[in-house]
Amino acid sequence: MxxxxxxxxxxxxxxxxxxxxxxxxxxxxxxxxxxxxxxxxxxxxxxxxxxxxxxxxxxGFVDSHSHLVFAGDRAAEFEARMAGQKYAAGGIRSTVAATRAASEDELRARLRGFVDELLAQGTTTVEIKSGYGLTVDDEERLVRLAAEVTSEVTFLGAHVVPSEYADRSDEYVGLVTGPMLDACAPHARWIDVFCETGAFSVEQSRRVLEAGIARGLSPRVHASQLGPGGGVKLAVELGAASIDHGTYLTDYDVAALAASDTVLTLLPGVEFSTRQPYPDARRLIDDGVTVALACDTNPGSSFTSSMPFCIAIAVRDMGMTPTEALWAATAGGARALRRDDIGxxxxxxxxxxxxxxxxxxxxxxxxxxxxxxxxxxxxxxxxxxx
CATH class of the missing domain: 2.30.40.10 (Urease, subunit C, domain 1)
Incomplete structure (x- = not known):
């Protein structure tokens, strides 16, 4: 035709x-x-x-960072945050509980609803992460369901340490890099980790990423969302396709990203929802960093699926021109997925x-x-x- x-x-x-x-x-x-x-x-x-x-x-927009397979609602958390409560990574655990309790049919129906929502707003390619199961069986079903709607599936068993492993984070990392990875790798293309205070240390993050690489998965990293840290250095060292968030970057981080082929994926919906400062995309682009835009659709820190909304924020509050923001939401997202056939x-x-x-x-x-x-x-x- x-x-x-x-x-x-x-x-x-x-x-x-x-x-x-x-x-x-x-x-x-x-x-x-x-x-x-x-x-x-x-x-x-x-x-x-x-x-x-x-x-x-x-x-078509290329949304290179989303968490679309989940159950539950965190509207009360959002309301509290708008009243002054600080965002913390621990809120993820409430979504984990709801997701574990949901049936596979319920998760599948909601996922397909989100995909339709994305299409209606111009997104034709979406990456989907796991991370709301945090058991071997639950993570496996999340990546398997994600693979029904996209080829860009990311195993994010290292999202946070689940409550049953409180004070035993190294033991949980052993689960992620062992049985959980074994179950999830066949359904995924990417391995990711939340390298952040309150989630996983740089050393633990390295263990997770290197285990995934050994199983044929390519690395991505959540980092520098809540404060500066070693996530950017780790991502660049391991050749990660993308480091996502980057709200708090040091001069070293910016220089390292500019000298690498690691894309910095900015997620303006998160700053909008958490009232954290917006990254200075103007400075990043002028310094030679390759920037992508994504929605980070998730129930806690960015419950938007609208790339046009993220473009508008990037232009108004992050110093990007309309053309730069559109490129970041299309070709930039494709680069964050190491694709040259889309965007x-x-x-x-x-x-x-x-x-x-x-x-x-x-x-x-x-x-x-x-x-x-x-x-x-x-x-x-x-x-x-x-």
Whole structure:
């Protein structure tokens, strides 16, 4: 099946080609076959035509950090935080209890609901972490369920130390790097750890990541969310694809990231929800750090699935331009997943496309909270919109 999308007022490619005007895109067999000016479009190759009506077309968003398989609700925690209570990593344990108690069918139904929610907001690729089970059986079912909806599955058994292992964190790390990893590795691509005060030390984090690498998983790291620490150094040393959060970075951290191919994934929904300071993305980009944006959808610290919302925050409060924020939410997310076939509109890439009900991508930040996504294609197939 071939489809020509033409009369595109503004086409953001997220590649060196930049932004094209009065453009067209040819899709063949789920891939981008041609990109260029509408006047030069190969109309004879198309079986179907879509008139974009002068609106903007962008790559599908690549959300490289989410926690979508869980049960329960933490609205009361959010309310308390808005009243002045400080955010702490320990709140994760309440979601663990609810998730363990939920049936597999309940978890699957909620997960698929979130995926539909993401699509409706333009996200065509999502990474999903485990981390709300924290037993061998529960973590295995979380990564297995995540693998039903995405190939980007992360084993995060080292999210926090569960209450039954209180004061025995090293013993829990042994469980994570042994039987739990054995059960989860067949369903996952990535290994992750929360390297943070109140979660896992640098030494424990190294044990987790090196065990995952030995099993063929690639490393990612949660770090520097609650304060500065050694997580960035560890991530760069082990060649992690991404370090996520980065709210508190030292000059050394910034220089190390700039000199590496480790992406810094910023999660502005977390700062919005926890009232922590926003990272200075302007400084990071100017210093040469590769920056991605993701939602970190989770019930405790960032219960949003809206990449447009995160883009708007990044532009208003983190010093990014609208074009930089869109790149970070598309091509940047793809780099955080070590992918070159998504997050861009170029010949050969997957036909993951979003048509906006707006003349330019700037409206994603200019009109915050407004549902601008008109149509979404995933692998060339319309998954949302008419």
């Amino acid at each position: 071939s489809t020509l999308i033409t009369n595109i007022g503004e086409l953001t490619t997220s590649t060196e080609a930049g932004v094209l005007h009065d453009a067209a895109v040819l899709v063949e067999d789920g891939r981008i076959a041609w990109v260029g000016g509408a006047v030069d479009a190969p109309r004879s190759r198309a079986a179907e035509f879509v008139d974009a009506g002068g609106r903007a077309l962008i790559p 861009i509109i170029a010949a050969g890439s997957r036909a993951d496309l979003v048509l906006l009900d707006a003349p330019t991508h700037v409206h994603l930040a200019y009109r915050p909270g407004v549902p601008l996504v008109s149509r979404v294609w995933k692998d060339g197939i319309v998954r949302f919109g008419g």
